[in-house]
Amino acid sequence: MTTPKQAVIRPGQRRPYVKGTQAQIDQRRGFVARMLDAGATKTEIHSAVRQRFNIEWRQCDRYISFATGADTRLARAREEHCQSPQDAYYRELIKMYDDAAKQRLHPDSE
Numbered sequence: 220m221t222t223p224k225q226a227v228i229r230p231g232q233r234r235p236y237v238k239g240t241q242a243q244i245d246q247r248r249g250f251v252a253r254m255l256d257a258g259a260t261k262t263e264i265h266s267a268v269r270q271r272f273n274i275e276w277r278q279c280d281r282y283i284s285f286a287t288g289a290d291t292r293l294a295r296a297r298e299e300h301c302q303s304p305q306d307a308y309y310r311e312l313i314k315m316y317d318d319a320a321k322q323r324l325h326p327d328s329e
Contacts, residue, residue: 234275247272251279252286 226235239247247268254264261283268279 239274243272247274248282248285251282255283255286 224237226237228235250271251264251268254267259267264283265276265279268274268282269276
């Protein structure tokens with residue numbers, strides 16, 4: 220059996236912090252998702268989650284964004300942005316400049 224982690228208070232923190240296990244994180248995310256389905260407001264979710272799980276409001280926001288899918292939308296938008304045709308054009312230019320620089324540094328390598 221493993222021993223529970225000791226709470227650590229780092230400089231600038233007011234309360235001790237121990238990262239939750241995956242089971243605890245899943246439980247908290249499920250609780251937030253059920254509250255959102257019930258029509259709870261963000262303020263109600265904050266107060267209930269802070270009281271029940273003894274975590275900070277910032278972590279509540281993370282659970283809310285996960286439950287609403289806000290973080291997956293941002294990731295998808297970033298992914299689409301990186302896949303733009305213009306991106307391929309710039310990658311090709313960079314490759315061309317790298318090849319030219321290598322030829323200048325080592326002209327007899329060809």
